Amino acid sequence: MSNLLNHCRKFSALWLSAALAASLVMTKPAAAADVMTINLDQAEILQLPDRVATIVIGNPLIADASLQSGGMLVVTGKGYGATNLLALDRGGRVLLSKTVQVLSAGSEDIVVVYKGVERESYSCAPDCSRRITLGDSPAFFNSTMAQSTARNGQAQTAPPVR
Secondary structure: OHHHHHHHHHHHHHHHHHHHHHHHHHOOOOOHHHEEEEEEOOEEEEEOOOOOOEEEEOOOOOEEEEEEOOOEEEEEEOOOEEEEEEEEOOOOOEEEEEEEEEEOOOOOOEEEEEEOOEEEEEEEOOOEEEOOOOOOOHHHHHHHHHHHHHHHHHHHHOOOOO
8 A cells, every 4th residue: 555655646746746847838938028018108119020911919908000011010008908919921820929018108297186086197298187097087087088089070070271
């Protein structure tokens, strides 16, 4: 019986070692060159490799991409967090794989007002105006967004100035 017990212990230790080694290989952190850091509401340019046919963004709520001539890709931070970006050739092979990390932009001109649990953000450079910021209270965010949308609509339909 003790022989069987020793054999089971050795097998368990071997299995645990193999599982641990496999998990270390599978959880390899992304190299610094594989991470693209962008500030929220800002854009960065990425030069794509040759033969790219398809661009995939894992979560378009975090980042967006727009292909430009000359193999340039403009990546824009849309929401806080991380997602991935893949560039594929016509055969579906991955030519480029990056993690896109979207961070909060510099806050030197932003004033955040808390009213209990409600939050409002203002851009104060030099005068304070409402700012559309993720995380603001829904009523403040939605009214600011509606004003911005109405203004943009009016600007697009206005007759040209002569």
